[in-house]
Amino acid sequence: MSILARIGKTLRFTGEVTDFHFHDGNSVLDVGVKLTTAWPGHAGGQFAFLKFADSEQAHPFTISSGWANTGRLAFSIKGLGDYTRHLPDVIRVGQAVTVEGPYGRFDFRSGGAAQLWIAGGVGITPFIARMEAIALSGERQNVDLIYSTGTPDDGFINEVRSSASAAGVRLHFVDTGQEEFVDLAKVALWIPHWRDTDVWFCGPSKFGDSLYQAMIADGLSKDRYHRELFEMR
Numbered sequence: 001m002s003i004l005a006r007i008g009k010t011l012r013f014t015g016e017v018t019d020f021h022f023h024d025g026n027s028v029l030d031v032g033v034k035l036t037t038a039w040p041g042h043a044g045g046q047f048a049f050l051k052f053a054d055s056e057q058a059h060p061f062t063i064s065s066g067w068a069n070t071g072r073l074a075f076s077i078k079g080l081g082d083y084t085r086h087l088p089d090v091i092r093v094g095q096a097v098t099v100e101g102p103y104g105r106f107d108f109r110s111g112g113a114a115q116l117w118i119a120g121g122v123g124i125t126p127f128i129a130r131m132e133a134i135a136l137s138g139e140r141q142n143v144d145l146i147y148s149t150g151t152p153d154d155g156f157i158n159e160v161r162s163s164a165s166a167a168g169v170r171l172h173f174v175d176t177g178q179e180e181f182v183d184l185a186k187v188a189l190w191i192p193h194w195r196d197t198d199v200w201f202c203g204p205s206k207f208g209d210s211l212y213q214a215m216i217a218d219g220l221s222k223d224r225y226h227r228e229l230f231e232m233r
Contacts (some may be wrong), residue, residue, distance in 0.1 A: 007208040011102075013037045017053060017095040018072070022088040025153025028122060029088050030064070033097055035071045042067050043106055044130030045200075045228070048101030052076065052091065058100060059083060062125040064195035064230075068131030074101065083142075106228040110198035114142040116191055118182070118211065119151050122201025126228060127202070131167035140168045144191050148174035148182045149202075182207075184214040195219045202228040216232075 015035035022029050042048075044066055049058035065074035078157050079085040108115065108130050115126050119174075124147050134141065146166060152175050164171040173184055187194055200216065201208050208227055216222055 001085055012098055012100045013039055015071075015073075015093060015097050017097060019093065020088075020091055021152040023156045025122075025202045026149060026151040026156055027039040027085070028153070028156060029077045029079070029084075029091070029151075031075045031077060031091065033073045033075070033099065035099065037069075037071065039071065039099075040085060040102070041069070042102035043109075044133040045100040045106040045126035047126075048073070048075075048099050048103065051098040051100075052087075052156070054090075055097040058098070060103075060137035064125045064130070065130075066129055066136050068136055075223045076122065076128065077119045080122075104228075106115070106200070106202065106226065108200060110191040110195070110226070112195045112224065114193065115144075116187075116197040117145040117196055118187070118199065118201045118203065119145065119147045120152075120207045122184075123201075123203035123228070124149075124191065125202075128163055130161065131169055132171070134167040135163070143167075143169045144172065144197075145169050146172045146174065146182060146187065146190065148176050150176040150185060153176070161164040163209075182211075182219060184211065188213075198224045198226065202227045 013035050014037050017031060018034045019032040020029060042063055047060050047062045049060050051058035061075045061077050063073055064076040077084055077087060095108045106126055119127050127145055147160060161171060201211060213227055215225060
């Protein structure tokens with residue numbers, strides 16, 4: 001199936017770039033895509049493979065928009081490697097794109113009444129999608145979101161604040177260029193009941209490892225810690 005390029009064939013959809021904006025402060029490229037074939041819908045937190053016209057191969061990116069059955073998807077792409085750093089210079093409105101997905105089980109489905117979301121850097125993307133989905137549905141959840149980044153961009157941060165406000169999510173923002181890194185002591189200060197929450201984490205692996213070990217050692221049940229692996233190898 002791999003040799004014949006049939007893996008994911010039934011999950012491929014076509015579209016075009018409708019808009020894009022590059023945030024200089026944190027090197028994140030926001031991309032809007034309008035699909036021209038029927039998308040099955042997605043849950044906030046899932047990802048898809050994007051293949052732009054003239055690109056050699058598809059790359060996985062988390063979807064940063066909730067699904068409103070409009071045919072529009074949004075992606076927030078961090079410039080981490082040669083491909084993503086170069087993308088802002090070559091992308092253009094009207095460019096054809098193939099979207100393969102949705103994939104992933106980072107979908108915020110848990111039985112707990114309260115959730116604690118922890119994002120590091122571009123790991124904020126699935127939480128933006130989930131907040132948009134909550135705002136679109138009109139539902140409300142008991143959610144705290146801790147977002148830490150060492151390269152804040154005012155425009156991007158304002159978008160996150162706006163999304164949190166619309167969804168009724170309590171946002172705790174940490175600029176690690178000015179403050180200490182997020183650890184369990186800081187989490188407990190903001191959310192004293194953290195042991196009773198379902199924890200959803202997306203961010204750098206060392207950050208996730210450290211929090212996981214500290215939380216489990218201090219009483220969190222292992223089945224209440226949900227983590228996006230964040231790296232694909």
